[in-house]
Amino acid sequence: MSRSESIHMKILADLFKILIILATIGRSSWAAMSGSYCKEMGSRTYRPHSVTVTEFGAVGDGVTLNTKAFQNALFYLHSFADKGGAQLFVPAGKWLTGSFSLISHLTLSLDKDAVIIGSTDSSNWPVIDPLPSYGRGRELPGPRHQSLIHGSNLTDVIITGGNGTIDGQGSIWWDWFNNHTLNYTRPHLIELMYSTGVVISNLTFINSPFWAIHPVYCSQVLIQNVTILAPPDSPNTDGIDPDSSNNVCIEDCYINTGDDVIVIKSGWDEYGISFAHPSTNISIRRIVGEAHSGAGIAFGSEMSGGISNVQAEDISLFNSLYGIRIKTSPGRGGYVQYIHISNVVMTNIKTAIGITGLYGEHPDENYDPNALPTVDMITIEGIEGTNIKHAGLLEGIEGANFSNICLSNVHLNVTSKSPWKCSYVQGFSNLVDPESCEPLRDPYQVSTCYAANHIDHCNLVQIV
Ligand SMILES: *[C@@H]1O[C@H](CO)[C@@H](O)[C@H](O)[C@H]1NC(C)=O
Ligand SMILES: *[C@@H]1O[C@H](CO)[C@@H](O)[C@H](O)[C@H]1NC(C)=O
Ligand SMILES: *[C@@H]1O[C@H](CO)[C@@H](O)[C@H](O)[C@H]1NC(C)=O
Ligand SMILES: *[C@@H]1O[C@H](CO)[C@@H](O)[C@H](O)[C@H]1NC(C)=O
Ligand SMILES: *[C@@H]1O[C@H](CO)[C@@H](O)[C@H](O)[C@H]1NC(C)=O
Ligand SMILES: *[C@@H]1O[C@H](CO)[C@@H](O)[C@H](O)[C@H]1NC(C)=O
Ligand SMILES: *[C@@H]1O[C@H](CO)[C@@H](O)[C@H](O)[C@H]1NC(C)=O
Ligand SMILES: *[C@@H]1O[C@H](CO)[C@@H](O)[C@H](O)[C@H]1NC(C)=O
Ligand SMILES: *[C@@H]1O[C@H](CO)[C@@H](O)[C@H](O)[C@H]1NC(C)=O
Numbered sequence: 512m513s514r515s516e517s518i519h520m521k522i523l524a525d526l527f528k529i530l531i532i533l534a535t536i537g538r539s540s541w542a543a544m545s546g547s548y549c550k551e552m553g554s555r556t557y558r559p560h561s562v563t564v565t566e567f568g569a570v571g572d573g574v575t576l577n578t579k580a581f582q583n584a585l586f587y588l589h590s591f592a593d594k595g596g597a598q599l600f601v602p603a604g605k606w607l608t609g610s611f612s613l614i615s616h617l618t619l620s621l622d623k624d625a626v627i628i629g630s631t632d633s634s635n636w637p638v639i640d641p642l643p644s645y646g647r648g649r650e651l652p653g654p655r656h657q658s659l660i661h662g663s664n665l666t667d668v669i670i671t672g673g674n675g676t677i678d679g680q681g682s683i684w685w686d687w688f689n690n691h692t693l694n695y696t697r698p699h700l701i702e703l704m705y706s707t708g709v710v711i712s713n714l715t716f717i718n719s720p721f722w723a724i725h726p727v728y729c730s731q732v733l734i735q736n737v738t739i740l741a742p743p744d745s746p747n748t749d750g751i752d753p754d755s756s757n758n759v760c761i762e763d764c765y766i767n768t769g770d771d772v773i774v775i776k777s778g779w780d781e782y783g784i785s786f787a788h789p790s791t792n793i794s795i796r797r798i799v800g801e802a803h804s805g806a807g808i809a810f811g812s813e814m815s816g817g818i819s820n821v822q823a824e825d826i827s828l829f830n831s832l833y834g835i836r837i838k839t840s841p842g843r844g845g846y847v848q849y850i851h852i853s854n855v856v857m858t859n860i861k862t863a864i865g866i867t868g869l870y871g872e873h874p875d876e877n878y879d880p881n882a883l884p885t886v887d888m889i890t891i892e893g894i895e896g897t898n899i900k901h902a903g904l905l906e907g908i909e910g911a912n913f914s915n916i917c918l919s920n921v922h923l924n925v926t927s928k929s930p931w932k933c934s935y936v937q938g939f940s941n942l943v944d945p946e947s948c949e950p951l952r953d954p955y956q957v958s959t960c961y962a963a964n965h966i967d968h969c970n971l972v973q974i975v
Contacts (some may be wrong), residue, residue: 537804547922556669556710558618559600560591564606571604573628578635585614590610592616596667601625601675609635610698613662613670621675621714629659629679629700629720633687636698642727642779644755644786644816646874648696650688650721650747655695658702658725665706674738676715677701684720685745697721697747707731717741722749723768728788729756736763743803743830745769750800752776755788755816761795771836772800772828775818777845780878783815784844790816795823802828806836807860808852809922814884816847826855832898834863837886838870841908844882849961850889857896864891864922866916868935886913888961896923902945907935910957916951917960918943 520720562584569580573848584599591597591918596616603624609632613619636656648655659679662668678839679700687693700716702725703709707728715738716723723739726732734751741748750766753759754776766772777783777790800807801821807828810818828834835858837847859861884905896902902923907913916938923930925945933948939960940947 519589548894549582550619556618557595557963558598559589559595561600562588563600565602566872569606571602571606571625573605573607574609575595576609576630576635577606578611578630578954581608581611585611585617585869588617588866589614598895601627601672608659610637610657610659610661613665613668613703615665616667617772618669618671619660620669621672621677623673623675625672625675627659627675627677631680631683633694635683638695642704642778644783644788645813646779646782649779650696651693652875653695656698656720658699662706663705665703665709666896668703668706669710669712670701671710671712672714672772673711674713674715676717677684677718679719679723681718681741681745681748682869688746699723699725701725702727709733710735712736712901714738715740719748721747722752724751725754726756726759730758732756732759734759734761734764739764739766739768741768743769749774749805752857753790753793754778754813755790756790757785757791757793759790760791761793761798765799767801768805769803770805771809772802772805772807772831773798774806774811775821776811776813777816779813779874780815780882782874783813784882786816790818791820791935793821795821795826796822797825799827800829800831802831802833804832806829806833806865807857808848808854809833809836809838810847812838812840812843812872814839814847815843817845818847819849823852824854827854828857828860829951830856830859830888833865834860834894835865837866838874839868839884840870841868841880841883842873842878843884844879846885846887847887847889847937848887851961852891852894855895855921857894857899860896860900862901862904863894863896863899864903864918865904866903866905866907866913866936868911868913878949882907883911885911886916888915888959889913890917890919890961891921892917892919894921894923896925899923899925901925901927901932902930903933903947905931905933905936909935911935912936915959915961918951919960921947
């Protein structure tokens with residue numbers, strides 16, 4: 512290509528970007544006009560019938576096991592499902608319980624001084640089938656423990672409170688994990704499967720045995736104003752893991768855990784490929800997080816059903832191993848594409864942007880090593896970082912370059928002498944300091960950068 516041809520290409524590329532931005536402005540004003548459903552959710556849903564868990568024999572002394580009381584209350588409330596639904600209220604007190612399952616058209620509401628406490632006896636956490644998109648428990652082959660608060664095939668479920676607490680007493684599970692005495696994969700605090708119209712708001716979650724909040728095969732999910740806490744050294748205590756789910760809004764949360772703050776997934780290798788349930792249409796905004804041995808905003812490593820159309824904005828991250836992270840591996844198949852991350856402030860982060868195609872970890876020996884994942888159309892813009900060691904470690908897959916990785920307005924105060932390391936990636940960068948690696952700034956590279964379509968899923972998540 513001659514010099515004048517390449518300049519011509521560059522002008523065309525710039526023109527294309529401007530067109531995208533213009534299209535974006537048009538659409539975002541339309542989205543804004545549609546109003547925010549997020550804000551109205553909690554207050555809008557009135558349940559004509561309400562019971563208190565003490566009416567079913569629960570004792571809030573922190574010692575009595577209340578599993579039966581929760582189960583009986585929920586069984587009783589079944590009959591109100593077609594009459595506008597019902598509320599189960601948990602008053603002030605310490606409510607020890609094993610796992611229980613929710614019903615449709617339900618509000619589970621905690622008093623501000625209510626604490627639901629998970630039993631430390633693993634036999635109070637029944638064992639259920641592995642997820643079809645994982646083919647086995649995530650930690651151990653075979654089935655897995657059911658989450659403390661569980662739900663399957665539900666519609667219209669609200670879990671809320673005036674900042675009441677759900678405490679998983681996870682430390683015994685972390686010990687069992689660390690000393691290799693688990694019999695099955697550890698449970699979550701909340702897992703909802705195949706459910707639509709889910710609100711989780713105004714609550715604090717502490718010491719989850721494993722990932723805290725796990726919506727899987729769900730749609731129309733709003734997670735708002737929750738606090739999630741676990742110690743820095745607690746293993747795999749991710750905050751929120753939307754998995755094979757669509758139309759998800761996560762906003763106004765403070766999450767400080769041992770592993771990823773928010774991580775989007777969609778199934779594992781051959782099981783995820785054949786189950787083929789993507790995660791798509793996800794908005795994440797106004798999150799403050801610390802992910803001591805994980806990442807602030809992460810994708811994968813299980814992504815075999817595909818992940819697309821994710822926006823994250825207005826994020827503050829502290830004291831983490833990674834800021835933004837994409838993890839995948841040969842064998843995963845699937846894709847991570849149309850991702851837009853903007854306005855992130857990072858402080859004391861080892862690697863600001865970590866993208867790897869060599870994560871490893873397979874469910875069994877039957878994965879297809881030729882099933883290469885696609886990582887494409889990833890835009891990261893408006894990043895400010897202080898006390899960062901590495902700006903970016905970006906390793907794609909030989910024969911399946913990660914493409915259209917675009918960085919714009921990235922300013923990192925970096926301590927490492929070689930701030931960027933890149934292999935098998937291609938893309939574009941603009942106003943990046945320290946200057947990005949060569950594959951992301953080839954003047955002859957005509958990259959198409961993904962300009963978020965700014966369809967705000969927080970405005971579109973519509974419950975009921
Ligand atoms: C959370 O609490 C605030 C303040 O009490 C309330 O206005 C809001 O509706 C609640 N949100 C939900 C989703 O219940
Ligand atoms: C829940 O929904 C899934 C997907 O539609 C279905 O395969 C499964 O059988 C349902 N489970 C129950 C208990 O109804
Ligand atoms: C968040 O929850 C707290 C405590 O329940 C409440 O005071 C506050 O208004 C809530 N904020 C939002 C945005 O819902
Ligand atoms: C909720 O409670 C947690 C734990 O006590 C606290 O850290 C957090 O600030 C509270 N959140 C709100 C919004 O009041
Ligand atoms: C493993 O941890 C559990 C929970 O703390 C403890 O009861 C058990 O004795 C430990 N087992 C071994 C082999 O260290
Ligand atoms: C594992 O199974 C054994 C045998 O049933 C049981 O004694 C032990 O408590 C179980 N361990 C855990 C962590 O559930
Ligand atoms: C994702 O959002 C777009 C735009 O609102 C919509 O057209 C599409 O149907 C959504 N996808 C799913 C799976 O809901
Ligand atoms: C960047 O780091 C250097 C050395 O630690 C420090 O002196 C400087 O103030 C930092 N700049 C910013 C903007 O944080
Ligand atoms: C893959 O990316 C590298 C730069 O990281 C580049 O040199 C190589 O030509 C690319 N391969 C293909 C097939 O585009």
